[in-house]
Amino acid sequence: MKRRNFIQNSSLVSAGILFGSPVLNAMKIYKDVIIGHNNHKYKVDLNWGALNSNFYPVNNCHEMVQDSKGRIILLTDDTKNNVIVYDKSGKLIEAWGTEYPGAHGLTLNVENGKDFLYIADNKRHEVIKTTIDGKVVQVFKFPKESGKYDDPAKYIPTETAIAANGDVYVADGYGSQYIMHYNEKGELLNTFGGRGTEDHLFGNAHGIVIDTRNNADSTLLITDRMQNKFKRFSMDGKYLSTIHLPGAYVCRPVIHKEYIYTATIWSGDGSMGTGFISILDGDNKLVSAPGGSTPIYNDDGTLQPMHQALKIFQNPHDVCIDDDENLYIAQWNSGKTYPIKLTRV
């Protein structure tokens, strides 16, 4: 939509210069959309990272991370190029990966000064660890040893989180809703969670992250997308508390500085195309909802149900925050569109 306007505008401006100012005066004044609330407001660039889809196609854009060199890495389930590496302006740097048909979860972890990627593949039913340029270094296979599964098909991992001590947590968000806890060698140490509505169980454990904002006491934040919640667990899998996000079908929590960012894929009654972005502060209070309704807390501290306000995002699936505080939004099932960039204002 924006490209069309640009063409119209620039031809009007040219005409204005050629024929004097009346045309310029008649030009419609365009205002950039600014979305979000409080200190987190953004302009929207829908064309960031758009590539020639004949050469660099995307299917679902599932997740994005920024690497140590400042590059933006996108994971898509198109096996022509599962990983697309951009600079921050959206220029293609490289693309790789043809063997991740269910490429879903992308976590970057720095180990001894080197970047590694953990890809949760929900069609291969396993997690693959690669170097930053795609060399496979470790595979976390279907966890038969957990005793929870009689069939690999019931294990559909969606996300990983890697602790400071090298332990790896895997959320089986589209499978049987267990959380696997491995050591860095890939030996299974613990299994917790499972399907259900009780506090320690999950309806859709879609994302997991290690919350290091309180350095003394790292904890796990695990999404329950069906229940519109993030649930906090100790590192050994004990349920601790819940962050309620009524009306928001949240994907993975992403920790950046003192904030939690997350893509709300759907809102309201959970129908398609109703997504927006959510930002929680250090007290886990919603402070901004780009594309969504104004956050309102009741006197008793509960959050009023959130809903989409503007049709900007369709089914946003992940948020990546770069070192300039700008956001990149990967979307699921959005007509094979490339990510959207939000530039902080």
Place this chain on the structure above:
Amino acid sequence: MKYLFCFFSLVLVFSCQQQKETTGTFVDTGDIQLIPPIYNIDSVFFKDQATVDFSFSYPDSEIRYTMDGSEVTAASELYSNPFNVHKTSKIKAKVFHKDFKTSDVVEFDAKKLKYNISDAAITTIPSPGSNYTANGGKSLVDAKSGTLQFRNSDRWLGFNSPEVVFKLKLSRKLDLSKIIVHLMTAQNSWIFSPHAIAIYSDTKLIGQYSNEKVDQKIAGDASLNFIEIPIEEAPYDFLKIVVQNIEKIPDWHPATGQTPWLFIDEIIVE
């Protein structure tokens, strides 16, 4: 010619600068549409009145609505506070904002009940599941609709059985031509629509309904629906309503093979 070239180069430079300052990189407000308002109605069917409220928390937005089924325009009634509906109405609403494209319409029906049968005697066989008993059979004729929040509700009766039989003994004979059942579908929560409903007066079949597609996956999570079943027009004071569940949750569902739930909150006669 040279001058002309320079001139056009200048024009080009200016256009590029202009582009950068206005619409080059970012989306314009005029290209973005608002979403429809969120609505709430205390009961979609009612004896005397129902209360409607709208919400849309976005700065400087306006909700406008109509109640006669006509199109909502910038001149329609501006919503400010919850209001009451006293007759059967089709309510439509949109959100307006000076910068953004007007939302699509949201519309819903509010139905004034023709007969008050809240004094009818009702039996259900089997009894509803222990967590979903509402206030017993009386909840089916209390003129109060449930919402999608079916847990801890005093409106919904939930049944986890292949068949449910309702018997309604009315306090007087009523001329009837239609039975309406209001129910919920929420497949993610194992709640399916009935695949058949048969209505008897004593032992005589007077109306029936069937839907072979209820075991197919429905897009979206949950919905509330009216099922209208025409019956032979006559005075009745006794009705037997037999609701058939699908036998098993189908293969595509995580709970395949289990018995699904039926959720019903009202039986309406007309």
